[in-house]
Amino acid sequence: MKRTSTASEKRHLASVAALGCILCSHAYGNHEVPAEVHHVRVNHGWGRSSHLMTIGLCPEHHRGNSGVHNHGREQFEAIHGFSEIELLAVVQAKLGIE
Numbered sequence: 001m002k003r004t005s006t007a008s009e010k011r012h013l014a015s016v017a018a019l020g021c022i023l024c025s026h027a028y029g030n031h032e033v034p035a036e037v038h039h040v041r042v043n044h045g046w047g048r049s050s051h052l053m054t055i056g057l058c059p060e061h062h063r064g065n066s067g068v069h070n071h072g073r074e075q076f077e078a079i080h081g082f083s084e085i086e087l088l089a090v091v092q093a094k095l096g097i098e
């Protein structure tokens, strides 16, 4: 199901992208690597993934050879040492979101 983004969602997505690739910076110490927005799927039973459940990943870590879409979340965590959920927490802390 697709819906249009509100202005506040767009602002949030822009701030997420502006952090750069969160895996590059958090796991590898490479800051401000240009990132694409990735939606983290969280199955808590309280709804579909929201715009707040997004992290920035560089093209490589998003859909490249070591990327989350190429491997799936378990393999991604095994390769990089951080899960999508941990990275999401890092992003939200940086943006001041609980």
Ligand SMILES: [Zn+2]
Pocket: 021, 022, 023, 024, 033, 057, 058, 060, 061
């Ligand atoms: Zn990266």
Ligand SMILES: [Zn+2]
Pocket: 037, 038, 039, 062, 069
């Ligand atoms: Zn993605």
